[in-house]
Amino acid sequence: MASSTPPHCSITASSKPHKTPHPYPSHKTLQQQQQPHNNRRFTSQKVSASPIPSNSLSNKGPTFLSPLQSPEKSHLSHDFSGKKSTRFVSKLHFNRQRSNLSNRHSPAAEDVLYQATQSSIDDHQFETILLGFEGKLCGSEDYCFLLRELGNRGEPSKAGLCYEFAVQRERKVSERGKLASTMISVMGRLGNVDSARFVFDSAVNGGYGNTVYTYSAMISAYGRSGLCQEAIGVFEMMKTQGLKPNLVSYNAIIDACAKAGVKYEVVNDIYDDMLSNGVDPDRITFNSMLAVCRCGLWEEAMRLVTEMGIRGIDQDVFTYNTLLDVICKVGKMDLAFDIMSEMTAKNVMPNVVTYSTVIDGFAKAGRLEDALSMFEEMKCLGIALDRVCYNALLSILLKLGKFKDALNVCKEMESFGIRKDVVTYNALLGGFGKQGKYDEVKQVFEQMKNVRILPNVLTYSTLIDVYSKGGLYREAMEVFREFKGAGLKADVVLYSGLIDALCKNGLVKSAVLLLDEMTKEGIRPNVVTYNTIIDAFGRSARAEYLVDDIVPVDGCSAGETSMILACNAAARNLEHNKVMKIFGQLAVEKSLSAREFNESRQELLCILGLFQKMHQLEIKPNVVTFSAILNACSYWADKVLINATYSRCNSLEDASMLLEELHLFDDRVYGVAHGLLTGSRDTVWRQALSLFDEVKQLDTATASAFYNALTDVLWHFGQKRGAQLVVLEGKNRNVWENVWSTSCLDLHLMSSGAARAMVHAWLLSIRSVVLEGHELPKLLSNTSGACEYIDKAIDAFVLKLKPQILDDELRYRWGKHSKVVGDGALKRAIEGLLSGIGAPFHLAETNLGRFISQGPAVTAWLKKSGTLQVLLLQDITTQPENRRLDQRPNLQPLPL
DNA sequence: GTAGGGTTAG
Known part of the structure; x- marks a missing residue:
């Protein structure tokens, strides 16, 4: 059958067709066929390794019971990394072509x-x-x-x-049945599940639909629309009708579960049911089972592939592509590469889906250059890019800030007859928006509407997000107005974006109101929504920004209007009190008022409430939640130290309540944090090291956030030696890149606790150098704050400084990825530390982001008799059993 | 009856 469709076309439709009440809606969709590519031999240089590990899943670490006596997990759960998409687990692929080879x-x-x-x-x-x-x-x-x-x-x-x-x-019943099952399948593929059901019901009621084929087709139709419960309903119904599910029925139900993100255990039960009913699985069964593993079960996926081999079932390109997807989604890119080599060796040639899967994996792992080189490889192999691939390429170029290249890619795809779709436009809007190129954003948005690509909820979320982050609230409001006018339903991401905007402007209470509002509208908040608010409470968000009055839009719900009015009131209040607030903030630097102290305590309790609510809603916290809560505890510890009127015991109780909740994250993470805090370092250190190794597998931003949060809380609660050991483990694992040399210590990606612990370690290390008789470089420096101009020493003992002053010396950032401009806390912390220990460092005149010292001065100081003593750090608590707090049955002790 | 893409939190 000849195809008249153009090359380079995606077989995937851009969006789900609209449902209409008509049984067979008239919805014309341009159909495209996949370009068969020239499958030249894959020439990866990587050494092929077997993707199949041993069957054993018993890769457990040493046994360790957390203080709550829960068993240790063998790995950080996939959810914990914070990298799992909070989107619907599987994409719905409608309009996939059904081959009609007969x-x-x-x-x-x-x-x-x-x-x-x-x-x-x-x-x-x-x-x-x-x-x-x-x-x-x-x-x-x-x-x-x-x-x-x-x-x-x-x-x-x-x-x-x-x-x-x-x-x-x-006339023939059997032939009418065939027509019905075909029609159900066709409607299912088009996403018209209601039409499919209409045909199904008519067929069953008409006496020609009670066949295993119509039921299987209906199960599949529901599956494609993500309606797993309905699919299961039909599956059960066929059994009660006395129909025995066959291989296709089982495959369809397993696929429906995979698409809906049903838990592996549940699907495995269906698989077992299949076996016990004498139905042997085939390649498609395994391919669908593999898809169920996309929730992070990469080892199980590998095991399934092994089992296929044992059963004599060959792997095909679907098998490998699905396996690769599982592997890429857990970020194991080296393994993915090996699997790609393996498939080629087995004569299963990678196709455009294989490449886009792996490219996406590289992009998500932050390895953008590796992703780009995969495109080159595709080119060499003669594999044509389709729309999905072009969009991936575009997104990568935009992330790299290569706008010119990105626009060229747009031209190229158009020249191959691939029209830009809503994904393309959304990528462009986000790419330009994140770089503050708002004129381009406006142009692109206009263009997409001119060429009748309908903006979807992602478009609006993206625009609202970039405008809000840029402080362009009027533009954000206009977009929101247009969004409401378009009649689209807000989703969790859009709401989370609005909540974030409120939080970042100090309007945390309004954010909580909005959280209630979204819940009432039936939109389920997710881990990001909660993390946003927890983080804001933890920072004790100070309102530092002014916003223009926001005008409620026609058609706003009562809740939305009240939210907007609340924002306005809060904003006006801010403006009126701005001068007072500035003085107030200055005063806070010196001594904390009782009111603020109590407010801060309330915030701690709010976090506790939010956290418990998350638990109630079965929203699994992740590493971001963990860091935010530890940060809140550190902040609280600081306040307790400053405030003399609050009893230490009560304050510990408050923080304990919060910390205790951490076991809900992950018992092992909690166990390590708890053990280090309570001075049981010897007991938990082995577990800590294995935890650190696993954290290192996460991306560097996540890993450094984890180390920063953990070190901070240890430091703030007096476990300074523990903090130092943790920070050194982070350094050894390169969590902060190029942090340390003999002549320079780079602290700009560290939290204040991590930085202080590190300064002690660094000075001790230099001391050893001095005592061994080496000469120090002429100039020593440690850098704090947003010092992005670090130079490498030109030789071992000289640090070359750039005579450059930062644009704004107070723009210190708490960690690389923090979007909040801090208040110079890191600089103050380091300044206080250096003067406290008498280290002869001073702010560099030419660069206020650095403390510097002449080599001889430091040498002399290091050689002084008392210096070693002040440099050695100690933990306040090393004997937890001696602490009075331990006697209380329900609270975990905290040292202070 | 089976495979890949876009928005939010630190």
Whole structure:
């Protein structure tokens, strides 16, 4: 069958077709076929390694019971990394073409198809064509061919007419059943699940639908729409009707579960049920089981592939692509590369899906250059890029800030006949927006509307996010107004973006109101929503920004209006009190007022409430939640130290309540944090080291956030030696890149606790150098704050400084990825530390982001008799059993 | 009856 469709086209439709009440909606979708590419031999240079590990999953670490006596997990859960997408687990791929390779249809059927798919033919004319060919079309074979092809061409309305036409003329029950199952399948593929159900019900009620084929088709139709419960309903129904599910029925239900993100254990039960009913799994069963592993179960995926081998089932390109997807989603890119080599060795040639899967993996792991080199490899192999691939390439270039290249890619894809879709435009909007190129954002947004690419909820979320982060609230509001006008339903991401905007502007209470509002609207908050608010409470967000009045939009719900009014009131209040607030903030630097102290305590309790609510809603906290809570505890510890009126015991109780909740994250993480805090370092150190190794597997931003948070809380609660050991483990694992040399210590990615612990370690190390008789460089420096101009020493003992002053000396950032401008806390902490220990460092005149010292001065100081003593750090608590707090049954002790 | 893409938190 010849294809007249252009090359380089995606087989994946850009969006889910709209549902309409009509049984067979008229929704024309341009159908495209995948370009068969020249499968030249894959020439990866990587050494091929077997992707199949031993069957054993018993890769458990040493046994360790947390203080709550929960068993240790063998790995950080996938959720914990904070990298798991909070989106729907699986994409819904409608409009995938159904191959119609059977030649059993007559030439007349092809003629009908040809005539029916001319652009000028409407539904009425199509009926006339069918009537004209009525005598020539032979039974269900011809009509099923027509139904499939009309489906492939995105013609649900004509398919509906054809089905009714055929089923009315067919006398045989079995043939009518075939027509029904084909029609259900066609509608399912088009995403018209209601139409599919209509056909199914009519067929069952009409006495020709009680076949395993119609039920399987219906299960599949539900599966494609992500309606797993409905699919299971049909699956159960077929059993009660006395129909025995066959291989296809089981495969369909497993696939439906995979698409909906059903837990592996549940799907495994279905698999077991299949075996016990004497139905042997085939390649497709395993391919679908592999898809269930996308929630992070990469080892299980590997085991399944092994099991396929044992059962003598060959792997195909679907097997490998799905396996690669699982592997890429857990960020194991080296393994992914090996698997790619393996598939080539087994003569399963990687295709465009293989490459886009792996490219996406590299991009998500932050290895953008590796991703780009995969495109080069595709080019060498003659594998044509399709729309998905082009969009991936575009997104990578935009992330790299290569705007010119990105625009060239747009031109290239157009030249190959691939139109920009909503994903392309969203990528452009986000890419330009994140770089503050708001003129381009405006242009692109206009352009997409001009070429009738309908903005979707992601478009609006992206725009609201970039405008809010840029402080362009009027523009954000305009976009929100347009969004409301478009009649789209807000989703969790859009709400989370709004909540974040409120939080970042100090309007945390309004953010909580909005959280309630979204919940009432039936939108379930996710871990990001909660992390946003927890983080804001933890920072004790000070309102430092002013916002213009926001005007409620027509059509806003009462909740939205009240939220906006609340924002306005808070904003006006801010403005009126701005001067007072500035003085107030200055005063706070010196001594904390009782009111603020109590507010801060309330915030701690709010976090506790939020955290418990998360638990209630079964929203699993991740490493970001963990860091935010530890940060809140550190902040609280600081306040307790400053405030003399609050009893230490009560304050510990408050912080304990919060910290205790950490076991909900992950018992092992909690166990390590708790053990270090309570001075049981010897007991937990082995577990700590294995935890650190696993954290290192996460991306550097996540890893450094983890180390910063953990070190901070240890430091603030007096476990300074523990903090130092942790920070050195981080250094050894390169969590902060190039942090340390003999002449320079770079602290700019560290939290204040981590930085102070590190300064002690660094000075001790230099001391050893001095005592060994080496000469120090002429100039020593440690850098704090947003010092992005670090130079390497030109030789071992000289640090070359750039005579450059930072734009704004107070723009210290708490960690590389913090989006909040801090208040110079790190600088103050280091300044205080250096003067406290008498180290002869001073702020560099030429660069206020650095403390510097002449080599001889430091040498002399290091050689002084008391210096060693002040440099050695100690923990306040080393004997937890001696602490009074331990006596309380329900609270975990905290040292101070 | 099976495979890949875009928005939010630190």
